[in-house]
Amino acid sequence: MMLALLHRVVVALLPFVALPAFGAGAIDGEVARQPLNPTAIVMFLLFVVATLFITWRASKATTTSSTFYNAGGQITGAQNGMAIAGDFMSAASFLGITGLMFIGGFDGLILSLGAFGAWPVLMFLFAKRVRNLGSFTFIDVISQRLDRNPIRLVTAFSTIVIVVMYLIAQMVGAGKLIQLLFGLPYELALVIVSGLVLGYVAFGGMLATT
Amino acid sequence: MTTKDRLLKERTRRRFLFTGLHLLLYFSFSLNWTSWGSFLAERLGATYLSGAIVMFVVLVVLFIVLESVFLWLSQREERS
Secondary structure, eight states, rough: OHHHHHHHHHHHGGTTTTTHHHHHHOSSSOOOOOOOOHHHHHHHHHHHHHHHHHHHHHOOOOOOOHHHGGGGOOOHHHHHHHHHHHHHSHHHHHHHHHHHHHGGGGGHHHHHHHHOOOOOOOOIIIIIIHHHTOHHHHHHHHHHSHHHHHHHHHHHHHHHHHHHHHOOOOOOHHHHHHHHHHOOOOHHHHHHHHHHHHHHHHHHHHHHHH | OOOOHHHHHHHHHHHHHHHHHHHHHHHHGGGGGGGGEEEGSSSTSSSSBBBBHHHHHHHHHHHHHHHHHHHHHHHHHHHO
């Protein structure tokens, strides 16, 4: 009962996760419209078409929870490593870390070390257990040992808080990119990018996002 | 103690050893904010690289090496 309620609350809140990006004042300055760059626009559109094609192909293969959450275990370590590296070299990292270093100097560098610090610990302690238990997340693993409802509440709450922080920088970066490339209003650019990302994840699952 | 138990203990010890080593390396970066790590603020010869930047790069490489060794040990164990 409580889990069902929690699930509904989380699902209901998800669409609002990206909303703070609309009000984000991270880049308030006037964006000067660049001269039309057909090469950049064509490359961007090609990238979008290619990723949508991958998503379409992946959605055909995504039929079970296992294929949605971990691509049925068919992604190799090297492929997954490259995908994680791609995640790490995101707009959020570029904006967040360079911004922090701009404000705080060398102190900002500690943030970029954080990701390198966290992933190996997860691998040493949890990776094999996740695989052996047939679970998809670290929360599933610790729920096996601890009281499920409180641990899921705490982790769902902390996940949403962290994702909101992360997504604001990510969406601001992506929105500004579209605004610069196409001269579209920032809000419309945000909606387009959010729609594309939602489409990739919802239809293609782990296979498409990887 | 059965062989299975001994193997389990060995794996757990290895997990904690690697985790401990990794966390020790990670938190060693905080030397940059202490007087003990003042040498890290110095430049590397005539370059613009500081000891802190070198430490950052070395730590990232060490993390990758640690992960690779851990994976290699696990795979070797699975094979045998």
